[in-house]
Amino acid sequence: MADYEFQQFHLPRGTSRSDARRILTEQAEYGFWELDRLTVRRDGSRRVVLRRRIIRQLRTM
Secondary structure, eight states: OOEEEEEEEEEOTTOOHHHHHHHHHHHHHHHOOEEEEEEEOTTSOEEEEEEEEEOOOOOOO
């Protein structure tokens, strides 16, 4: 089974859709994160959960 690490952050209500897309794109390209969950709250803010796979290396000797 794959192991993942998670990163969670908050985008305030005033964040435009294009700014949110830019932030998520940068995280995906440079940090190798993928979107796990995006929640839009009642006040208009967004809670974002990103994940990336943890690659475990086995000892060869």
